Amino acid sequence: MRVRINLVQGDITEQRVDAIVNAANSSLLGGGGVDGAIHRKGGPEILAECRKLRASTYPQGLPTGQAVATTAGLLPARWVIHTVGPVHSPDEDRSHLLAACYTNALAVADELGAASVAFPAVSTGIFCWPMADAAEIALTAVRQAATRVAEVRFVLFDARAYAVFDSALNG
Template sequence: MSTSLTLVQGDITEQSVDAVVNAANSSLMGGGGVDGAIHRRGGPDILAECRDLRASRYGRGLATGAAVATTAGRLPARWVIHTVGPVWSATEDRSALLASCHRESLRVADELGARTVAFPAISTGVYGWPMGDAARIAVETVRDTETTVEEVRFVLFDEAAYEAFATQLRP
């Protein structure tokens, strides 16, 4: 069975899916952009589980490219899969870390039994990754990763992001 890839322009916190991927920071304590929106909309249960994760397994924070799940709180999803994207660099190729975010998020989704997963455009906000390149890496990685996830939904905040991902999905 192959995974279907779909695009939505909108708010990731409004997606009715099994799991929402959060472009988290390594502290897991919330932040700006997608991370802040997920924590605000999802409520305090997400932060409480993130604190427990920090206290038990991730005292130094979640590594770049890794992923871990918590409850989705008040989001219309069952779980939030937190992944830490790399900061873009003009002098160092960090694309393997960005690909790892997608691969590891799908691995966690498989462990949870998630069938539908919503991804944001990881690392394209304050981390500065160029949208076209991030879209290429995201789409290629999801296509190349074996998973039991039935639908990966890329939820893009604006038209420019949507178009960058749409370009990658065109035959």
């Protein structure tokens, strides 16, 4: 079965899917951008589970490219899958870490039994990954992933990001 890829311009916290992917920081304790929005709208249950993960499995924080799931709290999804994207570097190729965010999040989704997953454009905010390159890496990773997820939805916050992903997907 091949995964169906859809693009949506909007707010990832409003997506009715099985799992929403959070572009988290390694602390798992909330932050800005997508991470802050998910923690704010999802409520204290997400943070409580993240704190438990930090106290047990990830005392040093979640490593870049890895993924882990928590409840979605008050969000219209069942789970949040947290992944830590790499900071873009013009001097070092970190594209394998960005691709790993997508493939590892899909592997976690498979473990959960999730059929639909919504992704943001990981690392394109404060981590400064160029949108066109990020779109190519994300789409390639999802297309090549061995996953049972039926639908991957890329939720792009603005028209520019949507246009870049649309060009990469359909161009």
